Amino acid sequence: MHRLIRVAMALGSGLLICGEVAAQGAACPVKIGGVLPLTGSMAPITKKIAQAAELAIEHVNQGGGVKGCPVQFVLRDDQGQPTVGVDAAKYLVEVERVPAFTGTISSGITGPIISSVTAPSKVVQITCCSTASPFTLDGRSAGYFFRTIPTSKTQAYATASETTKRGLKKTAVIYVNTDFGTDMLRFYKAALAKLGGEIAVEVPYNDNQPSYRAEVSKALAAKPESLLLIGFPKDAVTIVREWLSLGGPRAIALNNSMRTMDFVNGVGAKFVEDFFGMDNAQVAGPHVDAFNKSFEEKFKADSKGPGVHTQYDALMVMALAMNIAKDLTGPSIKDAVRLVHVPNGAPVGTGPGEFKKALELIKAGKPIKYFGATGPIEFDANGDVTGPALVWKVKDGQIVTDRTITIEEMQALFRRIEN
Amino acid sequence: MLTGVFSYLVFFCCIVLVLGILTLGLNLQWGFTGLFNAGIVGFYAIGAYTHAILTAAPQPQYLGNLGLPWIVGIAAAMAATALAAWVIGLLTIRLRGDYLAIATFGIAVSIQLVALNWEPLTGGSQGLSRIPKPLSGVFDTPLSFNLWFLCLLAVLVAAIYFALERILRSPWGRVLKAIREDETAAVALGKSARRFRLEAFVLGSTLMGLAGALYVSFIGFVSPFDFLPILTFQVWAMLIAGGSGNNRGALLGALVVWAIWSASGVAVTKLVPPSHAAQGAAVQVILIGLLLIFVLLYRPHGLLGEAAVVSRHAAD
Numbered sequence: 001m002h003r004l005i006r007v008a009m010a011l012g013s014g015l016l017i018c019g020e021v022a023a024q025g026a027a028c029p030v031k032i033g034g035v036l037p038l039t040g041s042m043a044p045i046t047k048k049i050a051q052a053a054e055l056a057i058e059h060v061n062q063g064g065g066v067k068g069c070p071v072q073f074v075l076r077d078d079q080g081q082p083t084v085g086v087d088a089a090k091y092l093v094e095v096e097r098v099p100a101f102t103g104t105i106s107s108g109i110t111g112p113i114i115s116s117v118t119a120p121s122k123v124v125q126i127t128c129c130s131t132a133s134p135f136t137l138d139g140r141s142a143g144y145f146f147r148t149i150p151t152s153k154t155q156a157y158a159t160a161s162e163t164t165k166r167g168l169k170k171t172a173v174i175y176v177n178t179d180f181g182t183d184m185l186r187f188y189k190a191a192l193a194k195l196g197g198e199i200a201v202e203v204p205y206n207d208n209q210p211s212y213r214a215e216v217s218k219a220l221a222a223k224p225e226s227l228l229l230i231g232f233p234k235d236a237v238t239i240v241r242e243w244l245s246l247g248g249p250r251a252i253a254l255n256n257s258m259r260t261m262d263f264v265n266g267v268g269a270k271f272v273e274d275f276f277g278m279d280n281a282q283v284a285g286p287h288v289d290a291f292n293k294s295f296e297e298k299f300k301a302d303s304k305g306p307g308v309h310t311q312y313d314a315l316m317v318m319a320l321a322m323n324i325a326k327d328l329t330g331p332s333i334k335d336a337v338r339l340v341h342v343p344n345g346a347p348v349g350t351g352p353g354e355f356k357k358a359l360e361l362i363k364a365g366k367p368i369k370y371f372g373a374t375g376p377i378e379f380d381a382n383g384d385v386t387g388p389a390l391v392w393k394v395k396d397g398q399i400v401t402d403r404t405i406t407i408e409e410m411q412a413l414f415r416r417i418e419n
Numbered sequence: 420m421l422t423g424v425f426s427y428l429v430f431f432c433c434i435v436l437v438l439g440i441l442t443l444g445l446n447l448q449w450g451f452t453g454l455f456n457a458g459i460v461g462f463y464a465i466g467a468y469t470h471a472i473l474t475a476a477p478q479p480q481y482l483g484n485l486g487l488p489w490i491v492g493i494a495a496a497m498a499a500t501a502l503a504a505w506v507i508g509l510l511t512i513r514l515r516g517d518y519l520a521i522a523t524f525g526i527a528v529s530i531q532l533v534a535l536n537w538e539p540l541t542g543g544s545q546g547l548s549r550i551p552k553p554l555s556g557v558f559d560t561p562l563s564f565n566l567w568f569l570c571l572l573a574v575l576v577a578a579i580y581f582a583l584e585r586i587l588r589s590p591w592g593r594v595l596k597a598i599r600e601d602e603t604a605a606v607a608l609g610k611s612a613r614r615f616r617l618e619a620f621v622l623g624s625t626l627m628g629l630a631g632a633l634y635v636s637f638i639g640f641v642s643p644f645d646f647l648p649i650l651t652f653q654v655w656a657m658l659i660a661g662g663s664g665n666n667r668g669a670l671l672g673a674l675v676v677w678a679i680w681s682a683s684g685v686a687v688t689k690l691v692p693p694s695h696a697a698q699g700a701a702v703q704v705i706l707i708g709l710l711l712i713f714v715l716l717y718r719p720h721g722l723l724g725e726a727a728v729v730s731r732h733a734a735d
Contacts, residue, residue: 034693038700047697054694073693076684077700082645086638087434087681094427108644111546115639120561132545140548140640177535179544179642206532 040080466628500628546642
C-alpha cells in the first residue's frame with residue numbers, strides 16, 4: 001500500500017514538473033490562464049463563454065500572438081466551488097506561470113481568488129462576468145483586477161429608468177439571493193428613489209429549487225401591478241410560469257440573463273410578448289457584427305447569451321495589453337491595460353486582421369483605441385467599464401432589441417441618480 | 420522555475436492541512452464514536468464567520484468587523500462552535516444514524532442560509548473581505564506568507580494529532596469505542612452514553628470551527644458560497660478513503676482526496692485541448708469519482724485501516 005502511495009506521489013510530482021520543464025525551455029508559447037465553471041450549476045452558460053474565449057485566442061494567434069510568440073490558453077474548471085477555483089488559479093499563476101488570466105463567473109469564487117492569488121502575486125485578472133461591485137471599489141485588488149462587464153449598477157439604473165418611463169407602478173421584486181441579485185436590487189432601489197417609483201414587496205429566492213410557489217404567493221399578496229424578476233433563466237422560467245398561473249400581472253421586467261431562447265421557450269413564446277428586459281448593449285457596428293459572424297461560422301450557433309461578448313473582449317484586451325507592456329510582468333501588464341483604449345488612438349476592432357493591424361501600430365509606438373464585441377472598452381480608475389444598455393423584448397418568438405440607451409444617455413442617467 | 424512548483428505545493432499543503440483538521444474532527448465523531456455528522460460544513464461556517472466578524476477591518480454598514488487580533492478570532496471561533504455544537508448536540512443526542520445525518524444536514528443548510536441573509540452581521544451574499552492574515556506585515560510576499568502559514572498549520576495539526584491520540588488511548592477514549600461497538604453493554608456497565616457522545620460531538624465540532632477560522636485567515640475573504648454541502652461530502656470521502664477510526668488515516672485521506680481533485684484538473688489541461696475543455700472538465704468529475712471508487716475497492720477499510728485494539732487480558 002505504501003508502494004502505491006509512493007507511485008501516486010511520484011506520478012503527481014512528475015506531472016507538475018513536466019509542465020514546469022516544458023515551460024522553462026523558451027519564452028514561447030506565452031500562456032494565458034482561465035478559470036471558469038465548466039461543470040456545476042453555471043455550466044450551461046459557460047459553454048458559450050468558453051467558446052468565445054477559444055475564438056479570442058485563435059484570433060490573437062492568427063493576428064500575430066503576444067510578443068511574437070503564439071498564445072497557449074490553459075483553462076481550468078472551478079466546479080462552482082471556491083476552494084477548487086482558488087487552487088486552480090494558484091496553479092495557473094505559480095506552476096504554469098501565466099502572466100495574466102481570466103476568470104471567473106461566480107463572485108463567490110472570484111472574491112477568494114482576488115484576495116489569495118491575484119493581489120498577493122500581482123498578476124492581472126480580467127473577468128468577463130463577475131459583477132459584484134466591491135471587488136473594484138474597495139481597493140482589495142491593488143489595481144490588478146479588471147472586468148469587461150459593467151457592474152449591476154449600469155443594468156439596475158437602466159432598468160429603473162425603463163420601468164419609470166413605462167409607468168410601471170407598485171412593482172414586486174423577486175430576486176436571486178446572491179451577490180448579483182442583492183447588488184442589482186440595491187442599485188435599483190437607489191435609482192427609484194431619485195426617479196420616482198414604488199416597490200410593493202421584495203422577495204428573495206434561492207436558486208436550484210423545484211418550485212417557487214411560496215415566493216410568488218408572497219409577492220402576489222402585496223397586490224403588485226408589475227414584476228421585476230432578477231435571476232437566471234432556469235429558475236426564472238419556473239417563477240414566471242407560477243406567477244402567470246396564479247394570475248399575476250403581465251407587466252414583467254427581466255434582467256440580462258433572461259435574454260436567451262431557453263427562457264423564451266421555457267415560458268412559452270406566446271406568453272412573453274408583454275415582457276421586456278435589459279442587457280448591456282453590444283453596440284451595433286462593424287466590429288460587433290464581425291465578431292458575431294466569426295462566432296457563428298466557427299461554432300454553428302448564435303453568439304447571443306450572457307458573457308460571450310465580454311469574455312472575447314477580456315482576452316483581446318489582455319493580449320493587446322501584453323503586447324503593449326514592456327515585459328510580461330504583472331505591474332507592466334497592469335499599466336498597459338488602460339493603454340488599450342486611448343482617446344486619440346487609431347481605432348482597431350475585433351478579428352485577426354484588426355489584431356494584426358493593432359500589433360503593427362503598437363510596434364510603431366502609436367496609440368490604439370480598441371472597439372470590441374461590446375463596443376468601446378474603456379476602463380475607469382477602478383477597473384470597471386461603463387457601457388450603453390439596451391431594452392429587449394420578444395416578438396413573434398424572436399428576441400429583438402426594442403431600443404438602445406446610448407453611453408451619453410447612461411452617463412446623464414448616472415449623474416441624475418448619483419447627485 | 421521550480422520555485423513556482425514549490426510555491427504551489429506550499430499553498431496546496433496549507434489547504435490539505437485545513438481539510439485535515441476537518442477530517443480529524445469528523446474522525447473523532449464518526450470513526451471513534453459512530454456519530455453520523457452530515458453537517459460538517461455548518462460548524463466550519465460558524466468558526467469561519469466568527470473569526471471573520473471579529474477580525475475584519477471595520478466598515479460602517481456592518482455590525483461586526485471589530486478588527487480584533489488573529490488569536491482572539493481563533494479562540495472565539497472555537498468557543499462559538501463549541502457552544503453551537505453543545506446546543507445542537509443536546510437537541511439531536513437521541514437520534515441515531517440516518518436520523519442524525521438528516522438533522523445535522525438540515526442544520527448546516529440553515530446555518531448557511533442565516534449567513535446568506537443576515538446582511539448587517541455577515542455581509543450577506545457579498546461576504547466579508549479584508550480579513551487580516553496573521554503576520555502578513557512581516558511576511559509580505561506570497562511565498563513567505565504561505566510558508567509561514569504552512570509551518571503554523573503543521574504545528575497546530577501535530578498538536579491536535581498528538582492530543583487526539585492521547586485522549587483516545589485514555590479511559591475516555593476506550594469508553595467511546597465501547598459505546599460505538601456495543602452501546603447496551605457500555606450502558607450496562609454504568610457509562611452514560613449520552614454524556615460521552617455529546618462530549619465527542621462538541622470536541623469534534625470545535626476542531627471543525629478551528630479549521631474554518633484558519634481557512635478564512637489564510638484566504639482573506641469569506642462568503643456563504645464557501646459553505647455548500649459539497650464540502651461535507653468531500654470531507655466524508657477523505658475520512659472513508661483515508662481510513663475511519665485512524666487519525667493518520669484521516670490526514671492521509673485529506674491529502675489523497677484533495678490531491679485527486681487537484682491533479683485531475685491538471686491532467687485534464689495537459690491531455691485535453693482547450694476547445695474540448697468543457698468535456699474535459701466533465702471527464703474530470705467522472706475521474707474523481709472513479710478514483711475514489713478505486714481506492715475503496717482496493718482498500719475497503721480505507722488506506723490505513725483502524726488499528727485493532729485487543730485487551731492485554733485477551734490471552735488469559
